[in-house]
Amino acid sequence: MDLFTRTWTALRAAVDGLADEDFARPSGCAGWLVRDLVCHLVIDAQDVLITLVTPADAEPTVDAVTYWKLGEPPTGADPLDALIVRLAAAYEQPWLLKFHLDDVGAAAGRAAELADPAARVATRDEVLTAGDYLSAYVVEWTLHHLDLIAGLPGAAGPPAEGLARSRETLEKLAGAPFPSSFPDEDALLVGTGRRPPTDAERAELGVLATKLPLVLS
Incomplete structure (x- = not known):
């Protein structure tokens, strides 16, 4: 639960540090601008609450x-994905998105700190x-942190x-480990299809390459 707090705090700080023009840049989520991704994070925070x-x-x-769950790569036809793009555009000003994420995100963070880890919840x-x-949400925050900074060289990444x-988590879902030569960030980017493996990486992956990408939903 401490790791949830650290990864969520780091991601919100990364959003807070964005310049206005960064919101119009492509994110690491195919088809989404940074503003769409930040709007998705608002929905995520609501889901946590x-x-x-x-x-x-x-x-x-x-x-x-x-x-x-493992699914298929997004096609853009999902109604919720389309709704998020429209919602993000409706904010018009980046500071409004920042404000909403800070407001709801801080509440989600406090709720997580107060939660009984043994309590059962339904979702x-x-x-x-x-x-x-x-x-489980540590994975969500970490992957989306990588998505957020995909087009921002030099931006701080998620906690190690x-x-x-x-x-x-990804290795358990795949049923096999990634090669030890893969840094964690590359294992996540290649493993989830956020970037294709190089020829050398594909050779190292061996049979595991046939199982990729692992699309989490």
């Missing part, structure tokens, strides 16, 4: 790893502990612990 106040009595059905028709739910935890 909703989930943490949605208790469940049933036994957990997923954990921090199996919370993630997406699944039940898991609050601790596992927040651990978040990169390592996210890699571990």
Whole structure:
């Protein structure tokens, strides 16, 4: 749960440090500008708040790893993806998006700090502990931090612990480790299809290359 706080705080700080012109740059999410990604983070923060106040009595059905499902790369046809683009454009001024993320994001951060990690919560028709739910979101914050800075050379990246935890999760989902020669960031970018592997990387990946990309949803 501490790692949730560190990765979320780092991501919000990265958004706060954006210049106005950065919001119109492409993000690492295919088809989304930085402003669209930041709008998505507002929705994510709302989801965290909703989930943490949605208790469940049933036994957990997923954990921090199996919370993630593997799907197909986005095509742009998903109604929610299209809605986020329209919502982001409606903000018009970057400072409004920053303000909304800071407001809702800070509340989500406080809710996470106050949550009982053993409490069971319900989301997406699944039940898991609050601790596992927040651990799963370390992957969300880490990947989107990489997306945010994809076109911003020199920008601060996500915490090293978040990169390592996210890699571990991705390897469990893939059923195989990435080559030890891959830095955590490259393992995540290549593993989730955010960039294609080089010929040398593909050779090192071996059979694992046939399972990529791992699209988390």
